[in-house]
Amino acid sequence: MSGRRNAASATREEVEEFLxxxxxxxxxxxLDDWLALTTADCGYYVPPNDKPxxxxxxxxxxxxxxxxxxxxxxxxxxxPSAHAEYPPSRTRRVITNVRIAGSDGETIEVAANFVxxxxxxxxxxxxxxxxxxxxxxxxxxxxxxAERRAIxxxxxxxxxxxxxxxx
Amino acid sequence: MNDxxxxxxxxxxxxxxxxxxxxxxxxxxxxxxAIFDTCWIYVGHASELAQPGDFRTRYVAGRPVxxxxxxxxxxxALLNTCRHRGAIVCRExxxxxxxxxxxxxxxxxxTDGTLKTVPGPEAYGTAxxxxxxxxxxxxxxxxxxxxxxxxxxxxxxxxxxxLAGAKEYIDLVVDQSPSGRMEIIAGVxxxxxxxxxxxxxxxxxxxxxxxxxxxxxxxxxxNAGVNVRPPKxxxxxxxxxxxxxxxxxxxxxxxxxxxxGRPVARWISIYGEDAKPDIAAIRRELVARLGEERAARIADxxxxxxxxxxxxxxxxxxxxxxxxxxxxxxxxxxxxxCLGPTEETPAQRARRLDAFLTFYGPGGFATPDDVAALEAVxxxxxxxxxxxxxxxxxxxxxxxxxQLNTDEGHMRVFxxxxxxxxxxxx
Numbered sequence: 173m174s175g176r177r178n179a180a181s182a183t184r185e186e187v188e189e190f191l192x193x194x195x196x197x198x199x200x201x202x203l204d205d206w207l208a209l210t211t212a213d214c215g216y217y218v219p220p221n222d223k224p225x226x227x228x229x230x231x232x233x234x235x236x237x238x239x240x241x242x243x244x245x246x247x248x249x250x251x252p253s254a255h256a257e258y259p260p261s262r263t264r265r266v267i268t269n270v271r272i273a274g275s276d277g278e279t280i281e282v283a284a285n286f287v288x289x290x291x292x293x294x295x296x297x298x299x300x301x302x303x304x305x306x307x308x309x310x311x312x313x314x315x316x317x318a319e320r321r322a323i324x325x326x327x328x329x330x331x332x333x334x335x336x337x338x339x
Numbered sequence: 340m341n342d343x344x345x346x347x348x349x350x351x352x353x354x355x356x357x358x359x360x361x362x363x364x365x366x367x368x369x370x371x372x373a374i375f376d377t378c379w380i381y382v383g384h385a386s387e388l389a390q391p392g393d394f395r396t397r398y399v400a401g402r403p404v405x406x407x408x409x410x411x412x413x414x415x416a417l418l419n420t421c422r423h424r425g426a427i428v429c430r431e432x433x434x435x436x437x438x439x440x441x442x443x444x445x446x447x448x449x450t451d452g453t454l455k456t457v458p459g460p461e462a463y464g465t466a467x468x469x470x471x472x473x474x475x476x477x478x479x480x481x482x483x484x485x486x487x488x489x490x491x492x493x494x495x496x497x498x499x500x501x502l503a504g505a506k507e508y509i510d511l512v513v514d515q516s517p518s519g520r521m522e523i524i525a526g527v528x529x530x531x532x533x534x535x536x537x538x539x540x541x542x543x544x545x546x547x548x549x550x551x552x553x554x555x556x557x558x559x560x561x562n563a564g565v566n567v568r569p570p571k572x573x574x575x576x577x578x579x580x581x582x583x584x585x586x587x588x589x590x591x592x593x594x595x596x597x598x599x600g601r602p603v604a605r606w607i608s609i610y611g612e613d614a615k616p617d618i619a620a621i622r623r624e625l626v627a628r629l630g631e632e633r634a635a636r637i638a639d640x641x642x643x644x645x646x647x648x649x650x651x652x653x654x655x656x657x658x659x660x661x662x663x664x665x666x667x668x669x670x671x672x673x674x675x676x677c678l679g680p681t682e683e684t685p686a687q688r689a690r691r692l693d694a695f696l697t698f699y700g701p702g703g704f705a706t707p708d709d710v711a712a713l714e715a716v717x718x719x720x721x722x723x724x725x726x727x728x729x730x731x732x733x734x735x736x737x738x739x740x741x742q743l744n745t746d747e748g749h750m751r752v753f754x755x756x757x758x759x760x761x762x763x764x765x
Contacts, residue, residue, distance in 0.1 A: 218702055219526075220525075220526035220527060220528065221527075221529070222432060222526065222527050222529075223525055223526050226525060226526060228689075228692065229685065229688065229689035229692065230524075230525070230685065230688055230689070230692075231524065231525040231526040231692070232524050232525065232526030232527070232528065232676070232677040232692055232695060232700070233526060233692070233696065233702070234528065234700060234701055234702035235696065235702035236692070236693065236696055241697075244559045244562060244563075244704075245704070247555075247558070247559075247562075248555040248556075248558070248559065248704060251554070251555050251558070253554035253555050254555050254708065255552060255707075255708040255711040255712060255715075256707035256708050256710065256711040257707075294718075327432075328527075328529035328530070329528065329529055329530040329531075329701055330529060330530065330531055330672075331531050332530070333530050333531055333532065333533075333701065333710060334530060334701040334702070334706070334707040334710055335701055335702040335707075336701075336702075336707035336711075
C-alpha cells in the first residue's frame with residue numbers, strides 16, 4: 173500500500189471496529205450518537221423478504237429512509253408514543269463475517285452477517301438473521317455510513333412481526 | 340340484536356361484544372365454516388398474472404392455492420394438492436410455468452389443472468381415467484375490476500351482488516388509473532400479528548385511535564409541514580372530517596376529507612417541491628377524464644374499505660391491499676401489497692412507494708404501533724372470564740348517516756354481519 177492513505181481504503185480491523193461500535197450504540201439505544209455516524213445523504217434500507225435485491229424506487233420495501241426520514245425515525249423511536257418500541261426492546265447484535273467487498277476511490281463497500289436478538293417481556297424472543305451491505309465514506313478522516321442495507325434471510329417476515337427498531 | 344356474542348340495545352344505545360369471540364378456539368373453528376367457507380374471499384389481483392403460465396402460490400381461507408393463468412389466458416385458483424397422494428404440486432412462491440409437476444411421484448398437470456401425464460400409466464386399471472384427476476379448482480372464482488375472489492360455497496350469490504356498496508369504493512380506487520388498470524407492485528409484506536383477526540378488521544377502519552396510537556406519525560407529518568390541527572368544529576379529533584359508512588352485506592368504509600396527501604392527486608410537502616407540477620398534471624388528467632366532481636371525489640378523500648370478512652383496501656397515503664387469515668384465536672397472518680396505476684412513470688411510482696412507507700407496513704411510521712395496540716388488546720383479553728365484554732357504542736346516539744370515522748358505527752356493521760352468519764350456522 174502506498175504511503176498516502178487513500179480516502180477509500182480501510183483495513184478490515186478498522187471496519188470491524190466501526191461496525192462493532194455502531195452495534196453497541198444501537199443496542200444501547202444511543203440513537204443520536206448512532207445518527208452522527210451517518211452522512212448527510214445516508215440511506216437506510218430493509219428490502220422486502222421476497223425481493224432482497226430490488227430497487228426501492230420500483231419495489232415496495234419494508235424500510236427505505238433517506239436521511240431526512242432517518243432523522244424522523246430516530247425522533248419517533250425516542251418518543252414513548254412509539255408504542256411498538258416502548259418500553260424499548262432489548263436487542264443484542266452479533267456481527268460476523270465482515271468483508272471489504274470493494275471500493276471505488278471514494279466509497280468502501282462492506283458486507284457483514286448479522287444476528288439481532290430482540291427481547292420483550294413475556295418470553296418474546298425474536299431472531300433477525302441476515303446480512304448487511306454498507307457503503308462507507310471518510311469524513312474528516314473518520315468512517316461514516318453513506319448507505320446501510322439490512323437484508324433479511326427469512327422467506328417472509330412472519331413471526332418477526334415488524335421491523336420497528338433500527339435493524 | 341341479542342345473542343351470545345353481540346348484545347345491542349338501540350333504546351339505550353349500548354353495543355357490547357363478548358371477548359370470548361376473540362379468544363375461543365371453538366369460535367375460530369365455527370368462523371372457518373360460517374364465515375370463511377361461505378363468503379367471497381380475496382385471492383389475488385389480475386396484474387399478478389400478467390402472462391399465460393404466470394402463477395402465484397398462497398393460502399386462501401386455510402387452503403393452499405395456485406392462482407394462475409392458463410395457456411388460453413383464463414385465470415384459475417387451483418387447490419394446490421396432488422390428486423394422487425396430496426403433496427403440494429407447486430412449491431415456488433411465483434413464476435411462469437408450462438406445467439406443474441408433483442415432486443413426489445411426478446404426476447404432471449397443465450396450467451388449467453388438467454392431469455397431463457402420470458409416470459408408468461400401464462400399471463393402472465382400465466377404469467383409471469386421467470380426466471377424473473385434474474387439480475380441483477376452488478368452487479367459485481370471480482373478479483370485480485381485476486380483484487379476484489374465491490368462494491367455497493357453490494350456492495353463494497354472484498360476487499358483484501355480494502360486494503354491494505363496496506363496488507363504489509373499489510371504483511374510486513381503480514378509476515385512479517387512466518385505463519382503469521391498476522397493478523400490484525413487486526415486494527410483498529407478510530407478517531404475523533399476535534391478535535385475533537377481527538381486531539385488524541376494526542383497526543383498519545378505526546380512526547378514533549389515530550391521535551393516541553399514531554402520535555409519532557402525526558408529529559412526523561407536522562414536522563414535514565403538513566397541517567395536522569383539527570378544524571374548529573365540535574367533536575372532531577382529527578385534522579379533517581370523515582365518516583364511517585355501512586356498505587351492505589357487512590362491508591364498511593371510512594370516507595374522509597384528505598389531509599395526508601395522495602399520489603393521485605393531492606400534493607403535500609413530504610413529496611417535495613419538485614413533485615408539484617407532476618401532481619397537478621395527474622389531477623388535470625383526472626378532471627379531463629372524469630370531470631371536476633368525480634376527480635375531487637377521488638383525489639380529495641381517503642378511504643379505508645373493508646370487504647367482509649378479511650380484505651382491507653386502504654386508499655390513504657398510498658393504496659394498500661391487505662388480507663389476513665387467522666392461524667389461531669390469538670394469531671393472524673397478514674399479507675399486504677402496494678397497488679398503483681399501471682401508467683405511472685418511474686418518478687410517480689417511486690413517490691407512491693415512498694408515501695406508502697410513511698405510514699404503512701412493518702417498517703412504516705404507523706403500522707408497527709397498530710400491531711402493538713392489537714397485541715396489547717389480545718394480552719388484556721386473557722382476563723375475559725372476569726371482564727367479559729368490550730364496548731363499541733361510540734356514536735350510537737347519533738343517526739346512522741351522521742356516524743363519524745371516529746365513531747364506531749361502521750365497526751358495528753362488521754360485527755352485526757359476523758353475528759348473523761355465526762347464528763345462521765347454528
